[in-house]
Amino acid sequence: MAFELPKLPYAYDALEPHIDAKTMEIHHTKHHNAYTTNLNNAIAGTDLEGKTIENILLNLDLTNAAVRNNGGGFYNHNLFWTILSPKGGGxxxxxxxxxxxKSFGSFEEFKAKFVKAATTQFGSGWAWLTVQKGGKLEVVGTPNQDNPLMPEIGGEGTPILGLDVWEHAYYLNYQNRRPDYIESFFNLVNWEEVARRFAIEK
Structure with a gap:
């Protein structure tokens, strides 16, 4: 069965003023939709067809650029939308x-490490909070649409929180002010959803 673009759990303008409605609409209907379509095209007629996106990424051939880029983009955005909420923050x-x-010393120390990973990611990419079996947490940065599920990418855990630092995620509202966008992100984090993912994966 082909992958489908998920519906957002909120309206495009629900995350304002932190993320504007136009950015959300373009990001979801253009970028995420393109990753979904291109992923389906890349796996059509192959042994990857019918597998879950997690299974595809965990066993990914990194030289398969079409699946790497579009499968990563599909998975990453699926997670991104769910960990944002108009009632997020805190x-x-x-x-x-x-x-x-236990992993970082305090929430403030975790946040500082996450902000640094997101701010210093050169060019396009993502910052992640991952969990390993046993409950250890780690902050990881990845380029482009890579993520820690992929072999040899960095980090050994499952993502439970992700921040998109591609310019298309923030440029209409923030232009070159990536640090301001990153700070605003923390006003939207749905910690209940992150905790739910943590409980499953730890």
Missing amino acids: EPTGELEEAID
Whole structure:
């Protein structure tokens, strides 16, 4: 069965003023939609057809650029939309809070590390919070549409939080002010969803 562009769990203007409606609409209907279409085209008639996106990425042949780029783009954006919320922000609680304190020392230290990964990612890419079996958390940056599920990319965990730092994610509103966009992102993080993913993957 072909992959489908997921519907957003909120309206395009729901994340304003942090992410504007025009950016959201273009990002979802143009960029994410293109990754979805191109991924389906890349796997049509191959042994990858019918597999989950996680299975495809975990066993990816990194030389297969079409699947690497579009499969990554499809998965990354699927996660990105779900960890954003108009009612987001604040800090995590419960087991996730404890794991962040154990892995980084405090929420503030985690945030500083995540902000640095996102800010210093040269060109296009992503910043991630990943969890390994056993509950250890790690901050990882990846270029382009790569992510930590892919072999030999960096990090050994499953992403539970991701931030898109491609210019198409923020340029209409923030232009070259990537740090301002990154700071605004934390006003939108749906920590309940991140905690749900943590509980499944730890």
